[in-house]
Amino acid sequence: MSIADSYDPIDRNTIADPFSVFSRLREARPVAWHNRLNSWVVSSHAECQEVLRNHHAYARDPRRVGISMREDRRNIQTEDPPEQKELRRIVIRALHRQDIDGICANARNRLQNAVLIRAGSGPFNLMSLAAITAIDIVNNIVGCVQYEAESYYPIFRDLTRAMDSGLDRSRLDAGLAAGTELSEAVGSWFTASPDAGMLAELCCNDAIKNMPAYYVNYTLGGVFNAGFSTLYAAIGSISLLLLQRRDLLDQLRGNTLVATGVDELLRFTSPAQATSRFAVNDTVLRGVKIKAGETIVTLMAAANRDPSVFEYPDELQVDRDPNPHLAFAWGPHICLGAQLARVWTAEIVRFLQETQARIRLVADPIYMDSATLRNIVDLRIEVVRSN
Secondary structure (H helix, E strand, C coil): CCCCCCCCCCCCCHHHHHHHHHHHHHHCCCCECCCCCCCEEECCCHHHHHHHCCCEEEECCCCHHHHCHHHHHCCCCCCCCCCCCCHHHHHHHHHHHHHHHHHHHHHHHHHHHHHHCCCCEEEEEEEEHHHHHHHHHHHHHHHCCCCHHHHHHHHHHHHHHHHHCCHHHHHHHHHHHHHHHHHHHHHHHHHCCCCHHHHHHHHCCCHHCCCCCCHHHHHHHHHHHHHHHHHHHHHHHHHHHHCCCCHHHHHHHHHHHHHHHHHHHHHHHEEEEEEEEEEECCCCCCCCCEECEEEEEEEEHCCCCCCCCCCCCCCCCCCCCCCCEECCEEHHHCCCCCHHHHHHHHHHHHHHHHHHHHEEEECCCCCCCCEECCCCEECCEEEECCC
């Protein structure tokens, strides 16, 4: 068995500690063929960055290599420039016009109160509050009120698990159904004459009105789910890290938190572990010949621990600068919500700085059986009463 084939992304031991596996992959063969994935697996920073950056050579859109895709599932996440450019620009502008700072600060206060009110009541799962908080933020930013955490979580779960359907085909149907359900919900939001959030601006945009409804709906559904996923996963990964390493909370204050600390936390935890592209033509990557049409999986979380780019990569250094991490991917498909993720990460740190003296971990975390997005589903904490 090759070093790549020994890598099982959805094995529970790998999910619990992917970084040691990534290190072995990167040291042995940074560009390696994986038989089960039927893909090339790339674990080095330079090559991951090149694949993500160079959309001319490496396609996100499967149609560019002759793979069919249902027209009614087309969205900016599956397209490459220049096709995705107009709608992507409109969506980014609508997102950045929201009061992201205020929405996140208010959500942090509600999360903090919800945690502290449980003082003396015994252990509970912080991730249940994480889901409530994440859906609250996304609803406010998008401008919808349909979903609560309980009703949205199954959609998120099925979409997340389906990202790994290349390893487990049984996950695909549930993911497709969840995507359809979310897209139909977005369509209903547009017809309800929204007056808040991104929806209010998008609904009045003349260019949007001339685009196919399914194209807009699937795009905004993807934005909605990505927003929830990012916020939810960040609460778990960062809370676990900083409750285990409380010394870091004192270092993450003032300018250090905003200027460098947030990006270092995102590099170090890397919840978005991987994404994929297709080779448009025969090419060579780090001396390895790749044929047109073959799939390339970029292990962004592995790239974020590449010692050729990051000194002491397995150490969290709150003042690391520069920090060219790939936590948001890179290039034309870089995460739309990078600003939101950074703002919310800072708020998680502030929440923990305010509450750390009263919170303690009481059990090891439990992770979802997903590899593309690594996220905790159960993080048991206990809140002690104040003196």
